[in-house]
Amino acid sequence: MAKASRILERRQQDWSELASLCDSLESRQSSVKAHQRTRFALLYRGACADLALADRHQIPPRTVSYLHQLVSRAHNQLYRSRRFAYREWIQKLLHDVPFRVVHDRCVWISFALFWGLFLLSGYFAWNETIWPGFAQSILTDAMIDQIEESFSSPISADRAMANPFMASFYFKHNTGIGLQCFVGGALILPGLTIEASNAVQLGTIFGHMLRPDVAARNNFVTFVTAHGPFELTAIVVAAGAGLRMGWGWIASQGMQRLASLRATAVQSMPIMGSAIVMFFLAGMIESFVSGSALPYRFKLAIACLSGLLLVIYFFVLGRYKRVIA
Amino acid sequence: MKHKQRIFGDSNAGSLDTVADIPTPENVSFRYELAGPFRRLPAFLIDFLLRISIVLLGFFFATITGWVSADFAMTTVTPLVLLLWFALEWFYGAILESLWNGQTIGKRIMRLRVVSVDGRPIDGMQATLRNLLRYLDLMPFVPLANESGSIIAVHTFGLGLIATSLSPRFQRIGDLVAGTMVVAESTGALRRFALNTDERMLEVARALPTSLSASPAEAKAILAYCERHQGISPSQRDELLSPLARNWRQRFSLPLDTDSVLLVHAMYYRLFISDHVEPAKTESVT
Numbered sequence: 001m002a003k004a005s006r007i008l009e010r011r012q013q014d015w016s017e018l019a020s021l022c023d024s025l026e027s028r029q030s031s032v033k034a035h036q037r038t039r040f041a042l043l044y045r046g047a048c049a050d051l052a053l054a055d056r057h058q059i060p061p062r063t064v065s066y067l068h069q070l071v072s073r074a075h076n077q078l079y080r081s082r083r084f085a086y087r088e089w090i091q092k093l094l095h096d097v098p099f100r101v102v103h104d105r106c107v108w109i110s111f112a113l114f115w116g117l118f119l120l121s122g123y124f125a126w127n128e129t130i131w132p133g134f135a136q137s138i139l140t141d142a143m144i145d146q147i148e149e150s151f152s153s154p155i156s157a158d159r160a161m162a163n164p165f166m167a168s169f170y171f172k173h174n175t176g177i178g179l180q181c182f183v184g185g186a187l188i189l190p191g192l193t194i195e196a197s198n199a200v201q202l203g204t205i206f207g208h209m210l211r212p213d214v215a216a217r218n219n220f221v222t223f224v225t226a227h228g229p230f231e232l233t234a235i236v237v238a239a240g241a242g243l244r245m246g247w248g249w250i251a252s253q254g255m256q257r258l259a260s261l262r263a264t265a266v267q268s269m270p271i272m273g274s275a276i277v278m279f280f281l282a283g284m285i286e287s288f289v290s291g292s293a294l295p296y297r298f299k300l301a302i303a304c305l306s307g308l309l310l311v312i313y314f315f316v317l318g319r320y321k322r323v324i325a
Numbered sequence: 326m327k328h329k330q331r332i333f334g335d336s337n338a339g340s341l342d343t344v345a346d347i348p349t350p351e352n353v354s355f356r357y358e359l360a361g362p363f364r365r366l367p368a369f370l371i372d373f374l375l376r377i378s379i380v381l382l383g384f385f386f387a388t389i390t391g392w393v394s395a396d397f398a399m400t401t402v403t404p405l406v407l408l409l410w411f412a413l414e415w416f417y418g419a420i421l422e423s424l425w426n427g428q429t430i431g432k433r434i435m436r437l438r439v440v441s442v443d444g445r446p447i448d449g450m451q452a453t454l455r456n457l458l459r460y461l462d463l464m465p466f467v468p469l470a471n472e473s474g475s476i477i478a479v480h481t482f483g484l485g486l487i488a489t490s491l492s493p494r495f496q497r498i499g500d501l502v503a504g505t506m507v508v509a510e511s512t513g514a515l516r517r518f519a520l521n522t523d524e525r526m527l528e529v530a531r532a533l534p535t536s537l538s539a540s541p542a543e544a545k546a547i548l549a550y551c552e553r554h555q556g557i558s559p560s561q562r563d564e565l566l567s568p569l570a571r572n573w574r575q576r577f578s579l580p581l582d583t584d585s586v587l588l589v590h591a592m593y594y595r596l597f598i599s600d601h602v603e604p605a606k607t608e609s610v611t
Binding site: 051069072075168172179182187266269 | 461
């Protein structure tokens with residue numbers, strides 16, 4: 001048997017060549033020529049074989065750890081990340097997601113939680129006799145004044161907020177809240193808390209603003225009608241998807257807990273994707289329709305149309321499970 | 326466990342939490358060096374500062390265009406900056422990690438990489454999940470009210486720290502859900518066999534039998550000692566080596582006063598460097 005030092009002498013040229021190829025692959029991929037790439041594969045297999053035989057050849061421990069580093073670096077260059085499969089995602093959004101959403105109990109729980117709290121707090125804020133000062137205790141006086149102030153004059157042409165700035169602002173803000181609901185759902189309680197606090201706040205604002213003695217009432221209704229369906233549905237769906245993810249942690253269905261959480265997370269990601277699309281649509285409508293000086297009839301029609309679209313999406317597309325070829 | 330021992334000859338490797346063993350299609354199992362939370366913090370900070378400065382630059386640019394044309398700035402530049410901000414806030418890591426094979430700019434600088442727990446590269450879904458779920462790792466948020474009464478939420482990274490220290494591979498919650506881990510790609514230099522040609526050592530080497538052999542355990546002990554002997558004090562060297570040396574002196578019928586340290590070095594020389602030892606120079610004898 002050859003001496004270990006001989007083996008090392010013979011092999012170290014290959015190793016340093018592999019290391020320098022790793023360097024160039026890590027910094028600039030395109031600079032590596034085809035023949036270098038085939039050489040890379042060859043050298044990688046060689047280094048793997050050396051590592052496998054390290055014990056038999058009595059290679060010193062530090063050289064073995066050098067080999068471990070070298071092989072792991074080369075491994076990371078040989079096997080590269082897969083990109084996002086966009087086409088598959090569109091398929092999923094149209095076939096898989098509606099069915100999942102409609103048949104998912106977590107989404108319905110999220111629906112009940114959101115609308116239950118929304119309507120309840122809306123009623124408390126609207127009806128002053130049951131719980132006097134409810135709106136003030138939830139929102140603070142300063143915030144109520146600010147909201148009333150912002151809806152004090154009708155949305156006329158010169159005060160119109162119909163512009164891309166507001167659209168992008170609404171999208172960023174609302175989708176951020178939706179993502180928080182989704183992500184927080186992985187641990188269940190944070191997601192539910194974020195959803196519930198948003199439901200209570202929104203409900204209180206609606207209830208308070210719809211009170212007959214609030215002057216800004218009509219302007220408020222004119223503003224919120226058009227984008228309401230998409231935005232509120234998106235929050236419910238996002239929180240439901242998060243709850244589904246977190247539920248995988250509790251009901252493991254025969255898998256290891258972590259494996260189950262992983263599986264439900266992958267399932268609920270496309271649902272969150274659909275919520276992001278809805279947030280985007282809501283943001284567009286909110287700024288270009290709600291914030292414009294268009295007549296109320298038109299805004300109402302947009303609201304009805306988007307509601308209809310949602311019904312078709314969830315209850316027609318999601319009625320049966322389709323097999324994706 | 327047995328399998329690992331056979332390949333590495335290092336029984337401790339399996340019990341340490343700073344390495345992960347990955348079996349490959351090439352029929353060899355190699356070791357990844359895992360990156361813990363404080364090794365990842367600089368990379369996170371680099372990415373964070375980079376994101377903030379891009380957004381600030383964007384708003385700076387919007388302000389400048391605002392001086393030229395307020396309308397253009399309001400309808401085109403600022404919305405684009407806001408969308409960019411949103412994208413950077415939630416999808417910076419997801420996009421870069423799926424394009425750059427598990428690295429963001431910060432990770433690239435700090436030589437870290439995200440891989441699946443089975444050692445394979447991550448896909449777009451895993452990159453998105455682990456980066457969205459960072460929001461959870463940043464919890465709990467500690468509210469700090471400032472003078473005007475508005476509340477600033479301080480991100481404590483508490484859950485992330487707990488998760489990384491409890492999980493077997495330094496995974497935060499996002500890593501656990503996406504099935505990923507962060508590894509360090511260190512590039513250590515290759516060390517050669519040290520060639521010690523002390524004449525006293527060579528003399529011992531000559532006295533060793535021609536067909537010299539050592540058991541795998543002995544060979545391993547010699548290698549481990551010779552790599553690290555510089556960090557061991559002389560008295561400790563003697564203490565460490567005397568049981569081995571006593572055994573060899575008997576086996577190879579060497580004089581009883583042969584120095585243990587020299588004997589181990591001689592064994593190292595004969596076993597791993599060369600069978601042939603130059604005959605002693607006559608001048609040095611006289």
